[in-house]
Amino acid sequence: MNLFAEMRALVLDSLSDLQDAGGLPRDLDMANVAVEPPRDAAHGDMATNAAMVLAKPAGMKPRDIADALAARLLEDGRIASADVAGPGFLNLRLSPAVWQGVVRAALREGVDFGRSDMGQGRKINVEYVSANPTGPLHVGHTRGAVFGDALCSLLDFSGHDVTREYYVNDGGAQVDVLARSVYLRYLEAHGQEVAFEDGTYPGDYLIEVGQALKDKVGDAYVGKGEDAWLEEVRDFATDAMLGLIREDLHLLGVKMDNFFSEKSLYGTGRIEAALNSLETKGLIYEGVLEPPKGKTPEDWEPREQTLFRSTAHGDDVDRPVKKSDGSWTYFAPDIAYHFDKIERGYDELIDVFGADHGGYVKRMKAAVSALSDGAVPLDIKLTQLVRLFKNGEPFKMSKRAGTFITLRDVVEQVGADVTRFVMLTRKNDAPLDFDFARVLEQSKDNPVFYVQYAHARIRSVMRKAEAAGIASDAATLAGADLDLASDPAELALAAKLAEWPRLIEIAARTHEPHRVAFYLYELASELHGLWNLGNARPELRFLQEGDIAATQAKMALIQATAVVISAGLGILGVTPVEEMR
Template identity: 55%
Template sequence: MNIFSIFEERIKAAAQNLVTEGVLPQGADIEKIVVEPPRDASHGDIATNAALILAKTAGMKPRELAEALARKLEDDADLAKVDIAGPGFINLTLTPAFWPRVLRSVLAAGQDYGRGEANQSINVEYVSANPTGPMHVGHCRGAVFGDALANLLDFAGYDVTREYYINDAGAQVDVLARSAFLRYREALGEPIGQIPEGLYPGDYLVAVGKALAREHGPALKDLPESEWLPLVRNVAIDAMMAAIRDDLAALNITHDVFTSERSLSQPEDKIARMMRDLQARGLIYEGRLPPPKGQLPEDWEDREQTLFRATKFGDEIDRPLLKSDGSYTYFAADIAYHKDKIDRGFNHMIDVWGADHGGYVKRMRAAVDAVSDGHADLDVKLVQLVRLFRAGEPVKMSKRSGDFVTLREVVDEVGRDAVRFMMLYRKNDAVLDFDFAKVVEQSRDNAVFYVQYAHARASSILRNSIEAFGEEVQSTAPDADFDQLNDAGEVKLIKRLAEYPRLIESAASAHEPHRVAFYLYELASELHAHWNRGKDSPHLRFIIENDKELSKMRLGLVRGIRNILASGLALLGVTAPQEMR
């Protein structure tokens, strides 16, 4: 039961009546009407901009049109009051009798309350860390964000495919192979001294070196690099991807599809095919690029290049597809990769990238527009940095990686739930400060504790009710009256539950799972506040031992709250504990 959708339809029907009466012209864009909670709760329960949207086409002042719409709505039996505010906003206040219906809907749906029916396929690509070492805390944030977003979209009714793109081509994996080969020589007893600059220094490749030594003995040492490098590269990539999957499992993250960059050219060269298609459409040409602004990079060359007409699709400049040695640019491979997604049936795609890739967004959107002929869309979500602190002091180094803190180290220290919730308790494009000490505090200032404690508190109330009234009290009928839930705190809680379906819809549409975390904290705060009121005013407690019927109504509210807390925590990938110490 999405109350905002319900009243959006009623407001649109009222506007359509005005079209029929000639007050609004035929063709008035009624679909642009927005219905949402008012910014100030004292203004009512629902607000709409309908009059502001439609006034221009009607040739009327917004307030005049608002009055006409208000007259159409005043007879609605579910509305206690219709107010016009400012230049023409319409605020609606629902009758007290309406809110018990919401609670009945929450209880009837259980943890499916708020589930949507988007009915679209969507591909969410996230993590996609280079397989050159263990995942660091920056990868952690992108992984959690992408996974929670996929969960949210799934709950909103999308057919979601979770994908990981393995960057297993290019110079960085050759550096990985050379680094692993150094550890292989070390495993054979050869002193290697200090790790040369340009190779990966962490000790995570020691195990790869030992595995190569066990399998091949000293045989690889006598081979030229051209022969041992492909073999070592494959072994090292497989080892790194196994470690990455293991790290992701620690966060309860899995992917449906792993796509290899190498697969784009083996066995069929999909990059060449993509370039032929663009060439045939006149979207590739030979030309020169202007020098980049500011200081020229050392590798910049003023030469004829094979260029993609990215400017035709909104980019600032056209983009190279071939390097000076004739090999493909990373961008060419990325175009082919997204074309492959489209060929697999995905016209809606989300990529989760680190913030340092922000300059790549426009060209990638331009490419998707080009290869899909405008039929596909790509939303790139940039995930900002994570700054680690311990009791206020910055944390920078890791023994395992050599120069950064690994994902696994963070999860092992504070637990999966704290990591996942706190990585989502800030918008993805804002820098996140993560303090090891604060995320394990048992206080209101620790959001994950506060929300989980609310679920545990609701569970405790329901357990205690069995002691007071027996098992029967656990089965409050979803169609119960609930008319005795008229205290302001109780109504406020029901109203908060009523927001959940719209929250799911809007968060999924905006691709912003942090909204769920914020909502859960607000719901938890209101539950804790109402529980505390009961300590001072016993008649407000959820369990009134001499009033079984009232207790059953209030316990129904507690069950509804617990359902939504459990539902939202599941979307974030966080457990909903039955009790906490």
């Protein structure tokens, strides 16, 4: 149940009644009528802007509409009060029975409470991580992996048909560099001394790969030129790195539905097919680009290239797809890859890129717009950098990869659950500070602990109740007399639960899973606040000695809270804890 959607429907029905009675003109556009939480909780439970947005098209004063709407809404038993504020905003207070209905719904629906059908089964392809298969995933990839995975879970929870996809960049020059690096480790395995030069990868993670290559081929490649081993070693090394990447993703709890190889686009006609699609639309031409910004004409050597007219679809400049020597640019296979996704029938595409890909956004959106004739939207989410700290000081870990901190380094320090939650405590496009000491401390300032502690507290109460022989199954609690848990502080917790279905739809619509983490922290704060009030006011304690009915009413409220916390953590890919250790 989405209580805000229900109240909006009530507002729209009431406006329709006013139209039928002649109090409002017909043919008013109601699309912008909203029912939302008020900016100040002291003003009420919900607020509607109906009078404000309808006043001008109706040719009426906002307060006149608000007064008439308030009178109509008060005829519904769910509305306890309707007060006009300012120029015409309408603040609503709901009856306790409404909040009690939210608690019962959460208990009956379980972790499906808040699940939405807003997606209507729309097929969405989410590409994330997509690191070059040249080594283990680093801490920057970790943030993209967590963000993308949580976004997929959020979209699934909101009724979309989601495909999790990893684009394997195995078609560029970097895999040749990987092959040469593995060859050096292979020579090392044969007892030779080697030097890592020309940008080769010196990380220790390739030692085992070099040894594995030796075990496979013996000394067949020793002393041979690249023409004898480059292609075979490249394939062997890429497979090994993909295995390592899969292990890293598994360690983080990420499972991809599909790994798509860039290499599969070359020599198969798929790049040509994508560009032919653009050419038939008059978007491929031979031309000369303007000098890049910062270049003087004397520094610039103009040359004719094959260009994509991306400016026709919102880009700043047209983009080359083929170099003057006839080879493809990096952009060409990316166009072909997205063309393939469109051909697979996706209704929407989402790419999760690192911050260093910001300059790629407009050209990629232009390509998808052109390829799909504007029918398939592409949203590109950029994940900003992660800065590592310990006790507030910059923290340098050992670099087993040779040049960077790996995903495995981070997870082994704090665990997958903590890593995932912390990576979602900031919006994706904001830098994130990861303090190894702070994320493990047991305090309100640590959102991971604070949310998990709320769930553990609830589970502790439930275990005590069960030990006392008090029935606590969902059906029993859903049927409890919730009038016995109707203190304003208890109703405030129920009201927070009511925000969950609305939050899901907003987060899914905006592709912002961090909203779930923020909400869980706020919900945990309400739970802890109610717990603390019980220290001073015994009637608010969850276990009421000698009063099973009151105990079950309060257990119903906190168990509904546990249901939502569990569902929210599930979307984030975090396991709720039963007790704190």
